[in-house]
Amino acid sequence: MNSASILKFFISFYIVLFFAYLFGPLIVMSITAFNSAGFPRLSPWDCFSTEWFGVLVNDARMMAGFKNSLIIGISVVLVSVPIGLAGALLLAQLSNRVRQVYYTLTISTILVPGVVLGISTLIFWDRMGMMFDVDYESFFYDGIFLTIIGQSTFISAYTMLVFMSRLQRFDPVLEEAALDLGATNVQTFRKILLPFLKPAIGSAAVLAFLASFENYNTTVFTIVSESTLTTVLASKVRYGINPSISALAVIIITLTLCGAFVHEILKRREQAKELALKKEEKTVSVKSASRGLLSNPVPMMVLLIFVAGLTTAWMARGYDVQQCKIEVSEEKRKHQAELSKIRRVEMEKKLEAQKTDTASPSTVTTKKAAPGTNQYGNIFAPTNLEGQVESEETNPVTKKNTENQYQNIFAPTNLEGQIKSENE
């Protein structure tokens, strides 16, 4: 084995580790959604159950937040896609020096911490509201409106970047040809540029929606008294967690995978089309179509997940969650009982050992006890096993002797009593 192949091995190992770091947390979280235990955990595993999805759906606060998130997400798409498009188109026409300043400004919207954006939006509209002397019912103080504006500030920069990369591939000759043939500017824009930008509009919209949906830093300030899914989630996660949040994660991860799948298919189709147009070879599209599923790892992945889901569903047919839960709690009780049994046996063994020790003067306790009378031996007397208090009361010597009482605390009999009460 030479050094190159060792290096190669290390690199592959590193890549695998990296992706484990990337996906491990998500996978673990998804699995915890199906554990019936009240705390999201992988081990100990209680029962396979889908009850947490029910808990999630019945959570009114979460659902209200979800509705607001949807409204905000769609509005952000409607605001930020036109802005991003305008921004990208304008950028292409600016002179070099102005473009630098302009680009720096637009990118700053991404770099400025979301917290700062949220605060500044909140303050700006608050001051504006004061200036125009509007009442608190107006949209100047409306959490949803403020959130849409605040989020659009930086999401527009995202969409602009998407449009910029698409515009780089645009052939301006097309536009000029249309203008030469007598089309108006608006017509050219609608018939030439927009169709060319259609895929970019799609990805920009998806990106904008996702960015809005998952945003927290800006939203938490601008939302005021309303709530979105993320703010509800945040308060939930901070104060006591349960696996219904994992259930939500499962849903979102599944949707994301489906989205990625659709996106990949569309992209491939588009590429195949472009390729076919370029080379004007019919064989290309036929080839890519016939290679189909197997050559593409992403659909394979989704298919695998789907199959896995189906098999679990099939396996779960004759499966009763309640039954399992009862079994698990039964098992736990048994386990507990066994544990205490073992402990008791151990205790008894120790007791035996100590009993024999009391006879010999070698142990510490007996040494301490040695100066006194043999009443000290009473600590370990079998009567104590039954009821300590009783024996203390009935034994006048122990009552008098405080030192003796303290020793009683550490006596094995105490533990014995505890175990007994546990067993009952």
Added chain:
Amino acid sequence: MILWFKKFFLRNGIVLSLYMLLMTFTWIVVMFVLPQVFMFDFSFRFNWTQIDPSKIGGPEDVYTLQHYKFLLFGSPNNPDPFNVVDVTVFGRTILAAVFVTLFDVILCYPVAYYLAQVAKGGITRLMMLSLIIPFWINELLRAFAFRILFGEEGTINNVLLYLGILDQPIDYVRENIALYAGLGYAYILLMIFPIYNAVESLDRNQIEAARDLGSPWWRIHWRVVIPFAKPGITSGCTMVFMLSAGALALPQIIGGPSSLWFTQIIYQWFNTGSNWPRGSAYAMSLLVICVIFVLLIMKVFKVKFGEIGR
């Protein structure tokens, strides 16, 4: 200027020109610059909304430096020479953000290089997609996932205990390990893509040439690839640094109880503290210090701001 507008309108027609100009004006000026200016202004005002709302706009509504003073020196009867809590939190936030950034560079550079220069067609596509997918999952859910992993009875502790590597659980949250892992995780994509873009445009022949001339692999990276990818690395670092210094959700959820993040203090002034001007003064300080820090780093590494985000 006027000439440019004339040309612009002539080229695009009135409708499109107005669309472009109005949209970008609304975005950059109304939505971004003006709010920052208002926040800056607001941070120099007294907290009249809480003390006495009727005085807003009155003769007593003057500018003050008290909030910035508070950040530096604390309340007037503070025995310490400066505001120990807030200043240390500030410093620690910046330091931790630097640490997270370095962690991400070291973690992401090999992957980005592998994607750009080593991996081929289909695998690159798949890896790209799998990089993006975690980025689409809600930030809070990712934080939640790290809480499950790093909890005291979390998966990692359980596995390590089971394997016998540990004999008692570690409290990762208290040690801030969970927070750093979570922050590093959150911004992987923002680090990989700029580096990937930079490395991808590197001509393979340069690497081959260096290799043919007998350079070991680490020197190829040090002398050829890294200098070439410097703009990409810097822009990735800038984004990761700014975002982790401004992170709020992750510190709130998986931050240790003893270590506040500066954004959490800002949040407190806005929510429980009900002192918006002070909160904006704090936010302004965070913004300014972060920007200065980034510009300094760029100066040191001789990268221009315009190269970021491409």
